[in-house]
Amino acid sequence: MTNQVEMPASRRLACPRCGTQFTCALAGPCWCAEETARLPMPADDEDCLCRECLRKAARTAAQPQ
Secondary structure, eight states, X not given: OOOOOOOOSOEEEXXXXXXXXXXXXXXXXXXXXXXXXXXXXOOTTOOOOOHHHHHHHHHHHHSOO
């Protein structure tokens, strides 16, 4: 027996950092896969980020400490 979890085709989100609404496609190619930035998964208290916040987080992560 195989346990399979059905993923919704997409979900509507509000960015936890700025409130911008966007669509996240869990079951297929999502816009974030097109981004050159590869960040760790969101923190426990955050969900996916909008495109602009993802880019900003990538720039911040790339800066030397």
